[in-house]
Amino acid sequence: MSVPMLDLAPQNASVKAAVLDGLAGLMDRSSFILGEHVKGLEAELAAYAGASFAVGMSSGTDAQLVALMALGIGPGDEVIVPTFTFFATAGVVSRVGAKPVFVDLDPATFNTTGALVEAAITPRTKAIMPVHLFGQLAEMPTICAVAAKHGLPVIEDACQSMGAKGWGKHAGQFGEMTAYSFYPTKNLGAFGDAGATVVRDSADLHARVRRLRVHGMEPVYVHHEVGMNGRLDEFQALVLRAKLPLLEGWHEGRRKHASWYHARLAKLDGGPFVLPKEVVPEGRHIYNQFTLRVKDGKRDALQAHLKAKGIGSAIYYPICLHEQPCFQDLGFRKGQFPNSERAAAEVLSIPVFPEMTEAMLEEVASGIESFYGA
Ligand SMILES: Cc1ncc(COP(=O)(O)O)c(C=O)c1O
Numbered sequence: 001m002s003v004p005m006l007d008l009a010p011q012n013a014s015v016k017a018a019v020l021d022g023l024a025g026l027m028d029r030s031s032f033i034l035g036e037h038v039k040g041l042e043a044e045l046a047a048y049a050g051a052s053f054a055v056g057m058s059s060g061t062d063a064q065l066v067a068l069m070a071l072g073i074g075p076g077d078e079v080i081v082p083t084f085t086f087f088a089t090a091g092v093v094s095r096v097g098a099k100p101v102f103v104d105l106d107p108a109t110f111n112t113t114g115a116l117v118e119a120a121i122t123p124r125t126k127a128i129m130p131v132h133l134f135g136q137l138a139e140m141p142t143i144c145a146v147a148a149k150h151g152l153p154v155i156e157d158a159c160q161s162m163g164a165k166g167w168g169k170h171a172g173q174f175g176e177m178t179a180y181s182f183y184p185t186k187n188l189g190a191f192g193d194a195g196a197t198v199v200r201d202s203a204d205l206h207a208r209v210r211r212l213r214v215h216g217m218e219p220v221y222v223h224h225e226v227g228m229n230g231r232l233d234e235f236q237a238l239v240l241r242a243k244l245p246l247l248e249g250w251h252e253g254r255r256k257h258a259s260w261y262h263a264r265l266a267k268l269d270g271g272p273f274v275l276p277k278e279v280v281p282e283g284r285h286i287y288n289q290f291t292l293r294v295k296d297g298k299r300d301a302l303q304a305h306l307k308a309k310g311i312g313s314a315i316y317y318p319i320c321l322h323e324q325p326c327f328q329d330l331g332f333r334k335g336q337f338p339n340s341e342r343a344a345a346e347v348l349s350i351p352v353f354p355e356m357t358e359a360m361l362e363e364v365a366s367g368i369e370s371f372y373g374a
Helices: 009-029 036-049 060-070 088-095 114-119 140-150 203-213 234-264 299-308 325-330 338-346 358-371
Strands: 053-057 078-082 099-103 125-128 155-157 177-181 195-199 290-294 347-350
Touching: 009 234, 036 053, 036 195, 036 234, 053 060, 053 203, 060 088, 060 155, 060 177, 060 195, 060 203, 078 088, 088 099, 088 325, 099 114, 099 325, 114 140, 125 140, 195 203, 234 290, 234 358, 290 338, 299 347, 299 358, 338 347
Parallel strands: 078 099, 078 125, 155 177
Antiparallel strands: 053 195, 177 195, 290 347
16 A cells, blocks of 8 residues: 555545535625635634634745844844745745744654744844744743843744644744745645745734735835735635634644554653654644654655655654755854754654545554564
8 A cells, every 4th residue: 555645535535515616606796815714714714713803815935034024124224033844934034134043853853942043143143933843832931031031022933833732832832923824834834835924913914914925015015014915715715714713623633643653652652762752731732744864864665665665754844944055154064953953854754644544554554664674
């Protein structure tokens, strides 16, 4: 049996009727931009996150970009970001003309910590952008305490972690603003690009984000500042609204599979590889990815072995951001972030999508065992 890394077909089938019905309504009304579905989704997302506001954006990247713009971050400023993350987290910092200042990670979580962030603060630091990688929160209490001590805003990158919890709170309730991505591979995925900027409580930031989303315009054709076209399509909002009521079930499906892998692969855990652990107190890992750390330089060989058996896997991410060609002029060097560089060499994500059957999980687990002759 082959097992893909991700199969969206069953999930799409579960919302097909609602989406097609909604699409017919959209076509009849010819209302495609910032209409009732975007408005409705924004209210539903804010309620889900336990935050005051949410603004539908064209992607997770634009959701982060607009947050930096709303804080007025620009040339000469520094923003602290992890080096082990998807490119967008640092890309948006450069896009506003500021400098991404990279930090290392805690090997137990793949996420950064308050201590690592504090060591990177300079007089030019204007914001901190921790990432909740793979579905588990970064160490938010210490990060927020450091931010408060230095008077800095926090933008959470929850692009992989909508619905993740920790310390009794939701992703979106810690930082001033939070970015969600609805890229199709996320736990809540659109039928194309989509995202949202959650604003925890500031009505001013909310108004600024909304205005920046439409070229800094308010009212129509009066432009107070140069913004962007970051609007979310009505169609994507309608898809997301159809899926949102099912999201908790999908999170739980992923968590069930994670427990299954833990039970099934317990004998090898801590030996040739390390399984991801839920370490956040009062927390919930939502397993956007189930990511192993493969030791002894065997990651690529294990991936090739699984591929030969028809089992999908993926490497998120093989190159740290401080080693990316486009960031070579920032002054960081190879070896500076050893835990991140080690993670980039060791990580392998295996299938964990909610609709997997036990037979599929068994295929993945026995594929891994066969590599180690277990
Ligand atoms: C950690 C992280 N940040 C930012 C993004 C950007 O989101 P999008 O692809 O929706 O622009 C993603 C998604 O791919 C991500 O995983």
